[in-house]
Amino acid sequence: MSGVDAVVVGAGPNGLAAAVVLAEAGLRVEVFEAADTLGGGARTVEATLPGFRHDVCSAAHPMALASPFFREFDLAAHGVRMLVPEASYAHPLDGGRAGVAWVDLERTADGLGVDGKAWRRLFGPLVRDWEGTTGFAMSDLRRPPSAPVTAARFGLRVLEQGSPLWNARFSGDLAPALLTGVAAHAVTPPRRLAPAGVGLLLGALAHGVGWAVPEGGSQAIADAMVDAVTSRGGVFHTGHRVTDLAELPPARATLLDVTPRALAGMARWPAGYERALRRFRYGAGACKVDYALSGPVPWANADCARAGTLHLVGSREEAVAVEREVAAGRHPDRPYVLVVQPGVVDPTRAPAGAHTLYAYAHVPAGSTLDVGAAVTAQIARFAPGFQDLVLASTVTTAAESAVENPNHVGGDIAAGAVTLRQTAFRPVPRWNPYATPRDGVYLCSASTPPGPGVHGMCGYRAARHALRERF
Template sequence: MGEKYDAIIIGSGSNGISAAIHLQQKGLKTAIFEQASIPGGATKTLEVTLPGFKHDIGSSILPLGYASPFLRTLPLGEHGLEWIFPDIPYSHPFNDGSALACYKDIDRTAAQLLKDEKSYKKLFGSIVNNWPELESNLLGPLKWPDHPVKLMKFGLKAFVSAHHLVNHYFKDEKTRVFFYGSAAHSTLSLNSVASSSFGLVLNILAHKYGWPFPKGGANKFTEALLSYYKSKGGELFLNTNITDIDQLPEAKTYMFDLTPKQLLEIKGTRFTSLYRKRMENFKYGAGVFKMDWALSEPIPWLNEKCRKSGTVHLGYSQKEIERSENSAKYYSTNKNPYVLLAQHTLFDSTRAPENKHTAWAYCHVPNGSTRDYTAEIEAQIEKAAPGFKNCILAKSTMNTQALQHFNPNLVGGDINGGSQNISQLFTRPVTRLSPYTTPDPRVYICSSSTPPGGGVHGMGGFSAAKKLIQDHFQDLI
């Protein structure tokens, strides 16, 4: 393989493919090298329970994949991608059989909240309308804002703890728990600064776009990206585990869709000892314990709102969810974990045999934990859906070690490429003028360990590719 490339991308997650696409769009010659036999990083679909039951092993509900400022410019529909929009983006059931639903319509959502109706509309009304002006700043590296006043107003709400925000805005316990369901996607303690930002952004996306997922499996998203990439002349090499840059063909630049741990293991990089030390100090976040079920029928939720939701958050009080997220951070066990659950087959019959269903769920656990949380997760579901266990035909579980084996970027089961606390939110993996550069001018990093962090959005790859072009191919700007 002596052919010269302008850029070689190592890793085929959404960020790696997005970087490769943007470079290829600019007329550069690129190739992607992937260690696995199936591309996509953590965005893959496999039959892990019974034949005919398609389960998303990692990423599954992809609102940022749909709404990404870069990805939505691509003609992915022409390459086989079809989006499914559940009737309700997400819901949150309670012990008394009631539930709150996050509808796309803000007024309809707020109307459920009774004494918190006005506060919810006050909190979300303006920032949903302002999202087009905010997204480029919030989904990219730290820079001078395009709309500083609007960003400041968002920041006053976002860069506080979720605990502080819900207690400031909401009077009712259920409303607070409802917001916690989104904020806890951060895998941060809900007392952490900026934990509220995740709840705000996810609810904005629900109201602006919905929480869609790809028809047929999350792998269809990866397949569409790669189909478009190849149509632009890009090349893909699978089953190629790169441990040394010298294994790769000659290229002017190299882009790594890897977290710091993997990047530091690559030989041939010209990193300074100081940079290596700073990268070694990069902090990974909580892990997850993941489950998939093949079901004989839909989950028998007590509340109809849950039966119409693509995603269901499970956590039955404010204190319960706070304890759950604290236990993942402070390495303690938790009998009542906060659970994120997706039920695709209510809206996409292609994922299971006729009249059968699937479910996908996980809870947050200490990084590297090997504890089995099957009983705890199923008990949380059973509280809101009595009889759920009777519907189970087969199940698959993955602890943090299994997840890291599935995708080495999931270090200790961390699905966000590193802790997304305030110190690592915009300056990940280390503080530099550009977080995508390294001391080796040939080498760039574009994984979820760079801004804007975890999620299937491709924005880390897009921003890294723009920086690479600026540094090495000025004539293309």
């Protein structure tokens, strides 16, 4: 008789969330992780110089404070300090102007001039009921929403912003750029329904709870979950890449924080299910650049220095053109660059007076190109003199990211293209998106609902299904 009740493969945020839920239910849990350290995308390392701590994949966390799993887990009770910058994100334009998404919705609207009232009307209902917004957007989309009015308002706004009507409510250029920059988190051309939903959810949370930065790095989140599992008798095995389910100890439930591509190769599946797994599409990649800086970034717009996250791409029209270039397999000369400056709220990331800077550019899937120079130039476009502050930098291409983390297929940090079909049917069309044709085997990665982000909900929901069905 096996001494294990449940096995989890993959110790990223979702695998760890699943392990927490199972361990808290009193089960004997073992976790297998291919890397030598735990945390997956929520790890923090000294990637440039000693004393400069850089997040490996996730740095700012738009969904962490709103996630039902993390609210239940209570990060603060586990010693994790989630620091909220005054501004969740900013979007600079040429000439020193910028749209700034302050946590305060009214302050944001006041700064958007002619489009302030439109921004307030767009986001106001979603922010006032951010719990209902989150409950719908972070659900598995298989059951009626708990807040149907809010869900309907969210859906109508998605239809608007994912269609040719997306400029109908705006007159200026700041608000459209600000919204397009956040929608581009989906790593796909923004004027589509799925990225519109991403932009509206993240935008609502920017005002509802704020985009938090964990003190000391994202590793703090992972470490808290690891501690919660080990304190209940859970066991972790690092440096063990699982390629076949037969390698695992017998257990009543097996939860896999892997992509559909990896799942397809781990066992023999019914032909239809395997075809569906192999049809699952992956999106564009990300080329990441970590910087060690001698001081804060000299943004041309002073308010940008108060934002935790910035989207560097220019106008709405430029953002659309750039993302279409990437989708077509080309490297734009001036790519979309997402920047996180944790030092705005967390001085522990670097020696006194110095800063770390996290950046990535969208690139075609599987790209082997080092776009570090283009990323530096795009930052300097909105922060003249930036390059003079760089003490050291480290580039991770999309192809290298895929080697370091097999869940990043082709450098796709979202673990699957963010499309309408793959939002509704992620990863395959099934009533229970986490269950597989094998009894007791579940998929719990970001390739399942609600998709990418450090929220733990994929693992949480898969584990809840396993508890109901197997225990």
